[in-house]
Amino acid sequence: MTVDRGQWTLLEAQPGKGDVLAEFLRECHGLAASExxxxxxxxxxxxxxxxxxxxxxxxxxxxxVHLAGAIPAGIAHAAGELLAGEPDSRPVDILGAT
Structure with a gap:
C-alpha cells in the first residue's frame, strides 16, 4: 500500500464552542472509517x-472522493455555528508513512 496523498485542515472554534467542535469531530470518525x-x-x-x-x-x-464526501460537507454545514472562520484546508504530499 502506497500512501502518497493527504489533506491537512486547521479549524478554529468560536469562543466557548471548542468542546462542541471536539464532539462533532469525534462523531466524524465513523464516516472516515467507512471511506x-x-x-x-x-x-x-x-x-x-x-x-x-x-x-x-x-x-x-x-x-x-473524500473531499466530496460527508465530512467536508458536515464541516461546511456546521461552520456558521461552530467555527470562528473558514477552515484552512490544504492538499499535502505524503513523503513517508508507516
Missing amino acids: TGTVAWLALRLSETTFGLLATFQGEPARR
Whole structure:
C-alpha cells in the first residue's frame, strides 16, 4: 500500500464552542472509517479552540472522493455555528508513512 496523498485542515472554534467542535469531530470518525480510499484520518486538538485534521490516501482519486464526501460537507454545514472562520484546508504530499 502506497500512501502518497493527504489533506491537512486547521479549524478554529468560536469562543466557548471548542468542546462542541471536539464532539462533532469525534462523531466524524465513523464516516472516515467507512471511506474505502481513506487510509488514515486523525482529528487533533491543538488548543482549547484550535483543531487539526489529517487524512491520508492512496492516490489523488481517493482524496477527491473524500473531499466530496460527508465530512467536508458536515464541516461546511456546521461552520456558521461552530467555527470562528473558514477552515484552512490544504492538499499535502505524503513523503513517508508507516
